[in-house]
Amino acid sequence: MPNTSPPVERAGRIDEEVSALLAAKAHRTKVAAIADAAIQLRGDLGDCSNYRAALTEAIAREPPPFDTEYYSDLYHQSATDPRWMATSLLTNSEREGDGSRRLWSLAACAPDNDEQQQLKRHAVDESKHSLMYLAILDLAFPHSVSRSFRRELRQLSPGFSMYKHLFPVAGSPYAKAPTIDDFLQMNIAEIRTTIHHVLQRQALRSHCPEDNVRPLRRIQDRLLSDELAHVGYTAFLIEKLCRNAGHNKVLELFCKRFRDFNRITTEELGGNVFDCSLACCAKRDWCRAKASGASARFYDA
Ligand SMILES: [Fe+2]
Ligand SMILES: [Fe+2]
Secondary structure, eight states: OOOOOOHHHTTTTTOOOHHHHHHHSOOTHHHHHHHHHHHHHHHTTTTTEEEEEHHHHHHHOOOOGGGSSHHHHHHHHHTSSHHOOOOOOOOHHHHHHHHHHHHHHHTTTTHHHHHHHHHHHHHHHHHHHHHHHHHHHHHHHHTTTTHHHHHGGGGGGGOOOTOOOOOOOOOOOTTTTOOHHHHHHHHHHHHHHHHHHHHHHHHHHTTTGGGGHHHHHHHHHHHHHHHHHHHHHOOOHHHHHHHOOOOOHHHHHHHHHHHHHHHHHHHHHTTSSSOOOOHHHHHHHTGGGGOTTSSSSOOOO
């Protein structure tokens, strides 16, 4: 049974060492390292051997561009610009809020009680993350937005909590029972988010006023802990569903979804974008905001 311990406990298990480990890993090995760290941190997921085997083969066939030196260098180059960095935090907040609404709809329609509770926890985490990115903006770039705009920004988060009753968000294409395809996409998205988190963690240090470094680090630790938990629980669900679906089918689907993610990442890099926004997705008929039918559906938060 997967661990659904509250995020406060999970946050206590993450520290600088984990972040340093992820940051120091050689490129082309970070995706696997993050999956391993996520599985180990939970401690109750077993070895997720079927999931790990499928992941290893999928990234060998479809190497992710977000796990390369070029990607990391380009990010750090962009991140030296405070305006770019601040905008990227706002995009993160928007994306987390959007991802939260998708997960909430998916959770509302999940027939399996365990899956439902985990999806709900995930939706609540992302809803909080949306506000946490705004708190990071306040700490790293104090007074960078007007008070009235800052108040408006709070609406990026749907404000979900575990005490609220689930409901499918009106008109959401995610108001449907989750499938292994959904969990594969979520798993890739969460790994990519973790890579972004580590890059952002390093880059924000040079912008943040000294007095705000400690509170900033506390929020970042909590974010990293949560993102790894999201990688871990989706890995566990994939492992469970692998047994029925069969290795080859899961591998093919994993490869296809990595291909989709890699395509988006490469396109985004052309525009110097590292986390697509809703407006960005709206330009592509196959991107996450247009989720329906056979189109790719992403839960990038
Ligand atoms: Fe996440
Ligand atoms: Fe998140």
